[in-house]
Amino acid sequence: MANVIDPVCRHADTTPDNIALRGADSTLTYRELQIASTTYAAALQAADISPGDRVLLAAPSVPEFVVAYLAIQAAGGVVVPVNTMSTRPETEYVLNDAGVSLAIVWHELGPAASQAAAALDIPVRTLTPNIVALEGDPTAVVDRDSEDTAAILYTSGTTGRPKGAELTVGNLLSGGEIGAECSRGSSEDRTGTGLPLFHVFGQASVMMATFTGGGSLSLLARFDPSAMLEVLRRDRLTIMAGVPTMWNAMLHAASDAEPQDFEQLRIAISGGASLPGEVAREFEARFGCTILEGYGLTETTAFGTFNDIDRGGKIGYTGRAVPRMEVKVRDHSGNHCPPDTVGEVFVKGPTVMRGYWNRPADTAAVLSPDGWLRTGDLGALDSDGDLRIVDRVKDLIIRGGYNVYPSEIEEVLYTHPDIVEAAVIGVPDDHYGEEVAAVVALLPGSRLGGTELTEWTRERLSAYKIPRIVSIVDTLPKGSTGKILKRSIDRAALRTDALTAEVPRKVTP
Structure with missing residues (x-):
C-alpha cells in the first residue's frame, strides 16, 4: 500500500527541519509541510471527501498548491488540476467530465472557476495563505493501491475535447524516483522552477522528484526571466527546470552575467518542446552549467528519455530511455526502425498512464494490452540509443x-x-x-x-x-x-x- 505523500512523510521523519518549500516570502520544512497537508486533509474529509473522489485544484505555483495537492492525496482523493487561465466553459467541461465533488480555488484567481463550480452545484473551498496554519488535528494518511488513480490531467490535444489522463499512485511515485535518479537529487539540492505545478512537467519531473530526493523546491508563481534570475541567486539553486522559451528569455535577461555568478548551479533540465541547439550552447556558456533535455508526455507522467549527466547533453537529442522505461521507434507497419530512421515513438514502463478517464476507445487507440503507449511523436534512435524527436506526427x-x-x-x-x-x-x-x-x-x-x-x-x-x-x-x-x-x-x-x-x-x- 502507498500514497503520493509518502516521500514527504519519510523526510518529515528523518530530516524534519530541512526546507521542503520556498515561496516568494515563506518557507516550509518537511515536518511543517507534512502537518499542514495532513491537517488540510482532515478538513477535506470533514467536508465529505472520500477515497476516489475527484477534487479540482485551481492555483498557481505557490506553496499552498503543494499543501492542497498533498492533502487531497493524503485523504485518498484524486487531484484534477486545471490551468489558472482556464475560462468558465473550459472549467465547466473538466468539472463535468471528471465528476468533481469539490473545487479548491486560489483566492486571487478570477471568477471563472468558482462560477463554473456554482453552475454545476459543486461546492467551492477558497485556498488562502493561512492554509499552512490551519487549526485542527492531522489525519492519518490513507493507504492506497499503486494502481489507484491519483490525478487526472487534461491534455489539450490538437483536435477534439481535452482528454483526462489518469495517473496512478504508482505512476507519480515512480516518476519521483526516476526523476531523482536522473538528476542525482539529494537533500543538498535546491531546485527552482517557474513552471506551473498544474502541468505534468512541474508536478512530476520537478515537485515529485525534489521531494523524493529530499531537497528543497523554490517556486515562482508566474515566470518572469528577471524574477527567475533573482530566485536563482537568492536561493543558490543547484537545479533549474523549464522549457526552451524560458531559457531563451533568461539568456536575454542575463546579458551581463558571467558563469561564476551561478557557480552552484549543477544542471538545467529542459523539456516540453525541442530545445534549439543555439539556445543550449548559449545557455551553457552564459550560466556555466549543463543543460539536459528530456522527453515525456502527460500520458507518461513526464518521463521517457533523458540525457545522462556523466555524458552531458547531446545537442538535438533527448537522451536514452530513463531507468525502468523502454523506448522504441516503429514504422507505419509496427516494425522496429533501424538506427537514424524516423518513425513513431512508443514508450513502456511504470510511468505510463492507466488510461484516459472514461474513454476506453481513446485509451485502446494509444495503449496496447502489453503496455506500449503510442505517443504520436516522430523520432529516431541513433546507434547510442539516444532519441531525436523530429516532430509531432500531426505537425x-x-x-x-x-x-x-x-x-x-x-x-x-x-x-x-x-x-x-x-x-x-x-x-x-x-x-x-x-x-x-x-x-x-x-x-x-x-x-x-x-x-x-x-x-x-x-x-x-x-x-x-x-x-x-x-x-x-x-x-x-x-x-x-x-x-x-x-x-x-x-x-x-x-x-x-x-x-x-x-x-x-x-x-x-
Whole structure:
C-alpha cells in the first residue's frame, strides 16, 4: 500500500527541519509541510471527501498548491488540476467530465472557476495563505493501491475535447524516483522552477522528484526571466527546470552575467518542446552549467528519455530511455526502425498512464494490452540509443511530396541573431499541397523583413524546406508552461498573406 505523500512523510521523519518549500516570502520544512497537508486533509474529509473522489485544484505555483495537492492525496482523493487561465466553459467541461465533488480555488484567481463550480452545484473551498496554519488535528494518511488513480490531467490535444489522463499512485511515485535518479537529487539540492505545478512537467519531473530526493523546491508563481534570475541567486539553486522559451528569455535577461555568478548551479533540465541547439550552447556558456533535455508526455507522467549527466547533453537529442522505461521507434507497419530512421515513438514502463478517464476507445487507440503507449511523436534512435524527436506526427509538413520537419527549420531560424522566437507550420497550398510558413518574433529594433529572412534561409536549407511565407509578430502564442502553441496560429490568415506575398513562389522542390 502507498500514497503520493509518502516521500514527504519519510523526510518529515528523518530530516524534519530541512526546507521542503520556498515561496516568494515563506518557507516550509518537511515536518511543517507534512502537518499542514495532513491537517488540510482532515478538513477535506470533514467536508465529505472520500477515497476516489475527484477534487479540482485551481492555483498557481505557490506553496499552498503543494499543501492542497498533498492533502487531497493524503485523504485518498484524486487531484484534477486545471490551468489558472482556464475560462468558465473550459472549467465547466473538466468539472463535468471528471465528476468533481469539490473545487479548491486560489483566492486571487478570477471568477471563472468558482462560477463554473456554482453552475454545476459543486461546492467551492477558497485556498488562502493561512492554509499552512490551519487549526485542527492531522489525519492519518490513507493507504492506497499503486494502481489507484491519483490525478487526472487534461491534455489539450490538437483536435477534439481535452482528454483526462489518469495517473496512478504508482505512476507519480515512480516518476519521483526516476526523476531523482536522473538528476542525482539529494537533500543538498535546491531546485527552482517557474513552471506551473498544474502541468505534468512541474508536478512530476520537478515537485515529485525534489521531494523524493529530499531537497528543497523554490517556486515562482508566474515566470518572469528577471524574477527567475533573482530566485536563482537568492536561493543558490543547484537545479533549474523549464522549457526552451524560458531559457531563451533568461539568456536575454542575463546579458551581463558571467558563469561564476551561478557557480552552484549543477544542471538545467529542459523539456516540453525541442530545445534549439543555439539556445543550449548559449545557455551553457552564459550560466556555466549543463543543460539536459528530456522527453515525456502527460500520458507518461513526464518521463521517457533523458540525457545522462556523466555524458552531458547531446545537442538535438533527448537522451536514452530513463531507468525502468523502454523506448522504441516503429514504422507505419509496427516494425522496429533501424538506427537514424524516423518513425513513431512508443514508450513502456511504470510511468505510463492507466488510461484516459472514461474513454476506453481513446485509451485502446494509444495503449496496447502489453503496455506500449503510442505517443504520436516522430523520432529516431541513433546507434547510442539516444532519441531525436523530429516532430509531432500531426505537425509533419508534406510539400510537393517531400517530408518537411518543422523542428529542423526552427533550429536554423534560431541561429539568426535577430530571432527570439520561431514556429514553423504548414498551410494549405493549391500547387504543393502544403507550403512552409514561419512565424517569428524579433529582437526590439530589428529591421529584418520576411523576404530577407526567406533569402537568408535559402543559403542554409534545401529548396523545399525554405519558408516562403513569413509572418513577423511581437510574440508567439504560448501555453501555461511557456511552450509555443502552434495550433493557436491562424493558418487561414497566413494562407491569405501568401496569396499576396512578394517572395518567389516558383521554386523546384
